[in-house]
Amino acid sequence: MNKHKLTMNEFIEIVNKKLDEYLIIQYPEDLFKSMRYTVLLPGKRLRPVMCLETCQMLGGDFQDAIPTACAIEMLHAQTLIHDDLPCMDNDDFRRGQPTNHKKFGESTAVLAGDALLTFAPQIILKFSQNLTPETQLKILNEYVQYAGAYGVIAGQVVDIESEGGKIQSNKEETLKYIHIHKTSDLFKLSIRTGAIIAGADTEKLSILTNFAEKLGLAFQIADDILDETATFETLGKTPGKDKNAGKLTYVSLHGIDNAKCKLTCLFNECYDILKQYEIESQVFTDIIEGIKQRVKI
């Protein structure tokens, strides 16, 4: 029997429905409203979709991965809330709407971010009862590894340190470090957990980690390009902010043309990996082609 494979839009719909369900407003209402606000802003839901699709394309039951996929989107929202704070990137708009602290005030935004950081693994623990305890622990291990001081937060710290042209040596290495941790780590978390839930072996896990790293790097380079070339309407946030802050980006280091060239290479490498290991995925193709279209390559 040829089982129907879910499309990107079908996955997005599932994720949106579940996120809404998981984030019921309770007392203190402002806290839950603030958590919901950023999590439920319309978005591409790339990370949860990657988690569900990885599980699906490896022959697993994507239903088992829904709590984890949604937890990763919550974690992603947490990074956005705290990144946008006045003491960080100081952004007023996100996905075309006022940022969390603009809407709810700074103290609530800090606490909503904190709350999401533990709410996310709580969703995994609460709704993954059909996974074995060992698999649940594996998933949680991935979560703390990529969400924490060795993961996305390390990337954010170095990103902020790079502002104002403060990085003078090893720029190339520092940039790669920032991109790997700030962006690829959440892609790795999404793809690896999807694979673990599908029962992938160590070899497949390692191949997919490599794939996730490249896809994350590509995504971040695309983001760097769009920061310089897109309008507020396309971005949903203020463009040109990285440049004005003197941040280390792929574009500031190599220029737009080289960035587009690197992006094409990375996407080709991603396709090669899938092809080499005979992994067929319309969803990942759609994700990659979607980014290509946005940056016009």
Added chain:
Amino acid sequence: MNKHKLTMNEFIEIVNKKLDEYLIIQYPEDLFKSMRYTVLLPGKRLRPVMCLETCQMLGGDFQDAIPTACAIEMLHAQTLIHDDLPCMDNDDFRRGQPTNHKKFGESTAVLAGDALLTFAPQIILKFSQNLTPETQLKILNEYVQYAGAYGVIAGQVVDIESEGGKIQSNKEETLKYIHIHKTSDLFKLSIRTGAIIAGADTEKLSILTNFAEKLGLAFQIADDILDETATFETLGKTPGKDKNAGKLTYVSLHGIDNAKCKLTCLFNECYDILKQYEIESQVFTDIIEGIKQRVKI
């Protein structure tokens, strides 16, 4: 054989040594230095000591509880770092030293707090291999329950909402809500996890949860009293801040004398619970008597 029972000071020494070991400085160094800074400030280590002692007094091996105990101290440090931020309580001093954001800047302080929130469960996962997967999951469940939106963060949100005399009705209930979540929840987490690791049954767990709630309420009332009566030298932080912020505290609601009276009652109830269930604990006696001495009752 009458096994030697560890004292409070012996537990404190173990906790300090392990916290130092767990928090090795890595790249990006500022992040880890900032995490270490607040976690390792000299403190009473009440919460980890309660966790270890609960395990010990119920006949468990306290060694098994060390990672969890240290994780709870990290979580506690996280709440201090974010509570002290300019957009929250705006404190410049903590335990007699500059607060984290004063020392490392606001953005690093936000990120160090975030990092500790996932570093703490990572320590539990990494070093609790001698616990069964089921027990590890139980401990993590407790962690996310009391650390998150249903726990300490809920208390902090309502605490901030109460500033400037904004709470006009149900003051008594609101105050109890703040105290239970802001303070008792970490006490519950400490005592319940210690008990779970010792293999306590549901009945014992429920008794000890009640004990933890009362002890937490007492501790917070003592804190409220000290905020109005103690000096900077005794507190290690600026006194009178709650009063100046117009916060809802037990003292603002009932006055110092009634607060001291309530405190005595709560401690008596704590002793009664231990006595009734024939639980002997020199360490909890020392904790209670220590607080009594500080507030001079």
